[in-house]
Amino acid sequence: MSGYATSAGRPWPMGATLTDDGVNFAVFSAHATAMELCLYSPDGRREQARLPFADREGDVWHLHVAGLSAGQLYGLRAYGLYAPDEGLRFNPHKLLIDPYARGLAGRLRWSDAVMGYKIGASRGDGSFDPRDSAFAVPKSVVVDPGFHWGNDRPPLIPMADTVIYEAHVKALTMRHPGIPQAMRGTYAGLAHPVMIEHFKRLGVTTVELLPVQAYFDDRFLVAKGLRNHWGYQTMGFFAPEQRYGTAAPLREMQAMVKALHAAGLEVVMDVVYNHTGEGDAWGPTLSFRGLDNTSYYRLIQGGRHYANDAGTGNTLDLTNPAVLRMVMDSLRYWVQEVHIDGFRFDLCSVLGREPNGFDPQGGFFDAMRQDPVLAGVKLIAEPWDIGPGGYQLGAYPAPFSEWNDKYRDGMRRFWRNDAGLAPEFSRRLLGSADKFDHARRPATSSVNFITSHDGFTLEDLVSYTIKRNLANGEDNRDGHDDNHADNMGVEGPSADPAIRAARDLRKRNLLATLLLSQGTPMLLAGDELGHSQAGNNNAYAQDNDLTRIDWGMADKALIAFVARLTALRKAHPVLRQKQFLHSQKRLSDGLPDVIWRRADAAIPSPNDWHDPAFRCIGLELRMAAQGPDQPDALYVVFNGGGAVALRLPETAAQWRLILDTTRPDLAPELHTARLEMPPQSIFVFEPLLTGGST
Structure with missing residues (x-):
């Protein structure tokens, strides 16, 4: 006798759920012949009981155990046929993590x-x-997700007003001198008042966290003395990653979200539902593979091998209703129990791949768009994978927004002075209508970025032309080779004042372009203060000072400049419109919502647009012809070439210069007709209307 009182329980909810007198367990497996629940001592070292699941409804095995409470450690064992040629890999000697575990221990x-x-x-x-693998496998934890939220409310920031800040919990906070040592690198550290003060000063609205769902360190990294830094090897879609917590990771993550909400800031999670950390056929049996390999994964060649659309060895099969249900349950859990404000979906094309290829009307997208819990949260896709037809930029249905790599590359190349970039630059500046202006999608669908966690930091983008990833132990073969970077004449760090000045100006131009573009801007944490990774453009395994932001070396002038840019964007509705702009005349004043201009204020001809040397581009911007009738207007000039004589448009008698990237501390200046514009610079003017107001 086990000493535990068991009963049938019920097949819902999935996972381990506290009841009035114990815990209900529900586990999916369509092909197992038997299932066992293993209960462990508080330290996870001793198995205290092994209880069979005696009841099954459909493909859900269920069991209730009386007397259990929050904090109980457990694992699963699944019995069945071990026949890899048929896709079956049951092995009851392997302790398995509950896919629905709300916490992991060890x-x-x-x-x-x-x-x-x-x-x-x-x-x-x-x-x-x-x-038996029990000694080596983290134990699942029965968790009470209850939390005193008080009057917490989601900020519900419209996409048009959103400025995203992509950050890593540990790298962002580990070296901040204002955060107590014990809180550095944790959820609590990210919510510390000094971090909130920085977010608010910077003008960002939404903190997007690199993966914080439970993941592990790959074996090949551990063998090299490295760790999984980014976290894209998820093994617990409902459990917060332990390494960013202390005693109670879920409570600490909930407290983090509550603190950020109180400051008016949103929290978005980067989530990885395209694959798991179990890898290919040569990987470990930790959870999904042992519970029901043929249901959880997309298999090929008769079931022996795994589809590898994510490039990590396996691909989750979201065409299976149970797997899709797990993903949807997971998303709802983070919204309902942790009050998360949105999700960025890693390699999202995998999630939309049906038997005949990527389908924007497929099961995953249908489920997402009908779900009332997810109706009010931000949904951001990384719109590609390495599978067939995996590049799908612009193909996602509303309300998804998408990372826009065309924007990233086009803006980098323009400021690098590549020839013939004027047409591409103009398309990306106005929200990439060629990709997103269809099916009633808004201009905010384009998530614009210059840098992200994957690639050079902004400092490295202007300091290196060749990646330096030797620290990753892959002989510099990993990471992108074509970064559209420019070292400004010297490879790597330089103390030359002229080189430093050129790099600082290039950074200001790239950041200003980002915040002056239509769409949703995303900043990479650390770019605002000059963070470098010494040329490593694939720092996925660098859990060390290479990736940890050095706040003691922060470029305070650059922080102030970014704050100035976000304030300018917030002050001018013309910079954050939902409508796409197509140079249509406005009824209120008869002027087009967009007027492109040359340096002499003339409208460019087709020959100008196709002139490889056309590098000074003026943009006179007003509210969309079909949008709200507001008087806001700006004239923005992007000069990627040499010094020019600039003539101002005659649509205003006077123009006030409010931003000059060559003079980041500029006080506003009035101008009438002409002025000199320095090389490699951006000017922003606002019209001075009658009475001296704008």
Whole structure:
């Protein structure tokens, strides 16, 4: 006798759910022949009971155990056929993580025992390993998600007003001198008043966190003395990552969100539902593979091998209703229990891939768009993967927004002085209508960025032309080779005042372009203060000072300049419009909403647009012809070439210069007709109307 009182329980909710007198467990497996619940001591070292699931409704196994409470550690064992050629990889000797576990205890200890097959056997992954893996596998935790939210409310910031700040919990806070040592690198550290003060001063509205769902360190990284820094190896879609917490990661993450909400800031999570950390056929059996390999994963070649559309060894099969349900349950959980404000979907094309290819009307998108819990949150897609037809920029349905790599590359190349970039620059500046202006999608669908976690930081973009990823231990083969970077004449760090000045100006031009563009801007944490990764453009394994932002070396002038840009954007509705702009005449004043101009204020001819040397581009901007009738207007000039004599448009008697990237501390200046514009610069003017007001 186990000493535990068990009963049938119920097949819902999935996972471990507290009841009045114990815990209900519900686990999906369509192909298992038996299922067991293993209960563990508080330290996770001793198995205290092994209880069979005696009841099953459809493909959900369920069991109620009386007397259990929050904090109970447990794991699962699934019985069935081990026949890899048929896609079946059941091995009851392997302790399995509950896919719905709300918490994990302990770290994965790499051992051959976590493999379902015998390493080195002549039959390869067709062999069977009978060793028990419980000592090496994190234990699932029964969690009470209840939290005193008080009067917490989501900020509900419109996409048009959103400025995203992509950040890593640990890298952002680990070296901040204003955060107590014990809080650095944690959820609590990210919500510390000094961080909130920085977010508010900077003018960002939405903090987008790199993965904080439970993940582990890859075996090949551990063997090299490295760790998984970015976190794109998820093993717990409902559990917060332990390494960013202390005693109670879920409570600490909830408290973080509550503190940021109180400051008017949103929290968006980067989520990885395209694959799991179990890898390909040679990977470990930790959860999904052991519970029901053929249901959770997309298999090929008769079931022996895994589709690899994510480039990590496996691909989750969201065409399976149980897997889609898990993803939807996970998203709802983070919104309902942690009050998350949105999600950025890693390699989102995987999620929309149906049997005949990517389908914007497929099951995943249909489920997302009909779900009332997700109706009010931000949905951001990384619109590509490495699978067939995986690049789908612009193909996503509303209300999804999308990372726009065309914007990133076009803006980098324009400021690098590549020839013939004027047409591309103008398209990206106005929200990439060629990609997004269809199916009633707004201009905010384009998430514009110059840099992200994947690639050079802004400082490195202007300091290196060649990646330097040797620290990753892959002989510099990893990471992108074509970064459209420009070192301004010297590769790497330089103390030359002229080189430093040129780099600082280039950074200001890139940042200003970002905040002056239509669409939704995204900043990379650390860019605003000059953070460098020494030329490493794929720092996924660098959990060290290479990626940790050095606040003691912060460029305070650059921080102030970014704050000036976000304030300018907030003050001028013309910079954050939902309507696409197509040079249509406005009824209120008869002027087009967009007027392109040359340096001499003339409208460019087709020959100008196709002139490789056309590098000084003026943009007279008003509210959309079909939008609200507001008087706001700006004239923005982007000069990617040499010094020019600039003539101002005659649509205003006087123009006030309010931004000059060559003079970041500029006080507003009045101008009438002409002025000199320095090389490599951006000017922003506002018209001075009758009575001296704008």
